[in-house]
Amino acid sequence: MSGRTRARACPERTCVGCRERAAKGDLLRIVAVEGACVPDHRGTLPGRGAYVHPVPACLDLAVRRRAIPRALRAPGPLDTAALRLTVEQATP
Numbered sequence: 774m775s776g777r778t779r780a781r782a783c784p785e786r787t788c789v790g791c792r793e794r795a796a797k798g799d800l801l802r803i804v805a806v807e808g809a810c811v812p813d814h815r816g817t818l819p820g821r822g823a824y825v826h827p828v829p830a831c832l833d834l835a836v837r838r839r840a841i842p843r844a845l846r847a848p849g850p851l852d853t854a855a856l857r858l859t860v861e862q863a864t865p
Contacts, residue, residue, distance in 0.1 A: 786824040789840040790831030800824040801860070805845045809852040812859045821845050827863045832856065 784797040802813040802822045813822060823844035825831050832853070835841050842851050 788826045788831055789823050789844045790825050790835035801827040805847045810856040812856055827860050832860050
């Protein structure tokens with residue numbers, strides 16, 4: 774026996790807001806669609822994705838630092854209204 778454990782590694786991603794690593798399932802994937810940030814709950818939308826914790830504090834940090842357009846490699850500023858609405862609804 775080799776001493777390896779059978780537990781599978783959980784994929785991790787970095788939140789563009791707080792820059793902390795977390796499990797992929799704990800983060801919200803964001804993609805750019807026609808100049809707007811759109812939440813991708815199922816993770817199936819095409820294109821480059823960025824990840825953020827689904828809390829207003831991390832979203833505010835990401836917007837203030839202009840990290841979302843940079844992570845998505847978008848040419849200009851993106852509309853985050855739909856994303857903000859989704860995050861605020863998810864917060865208890």
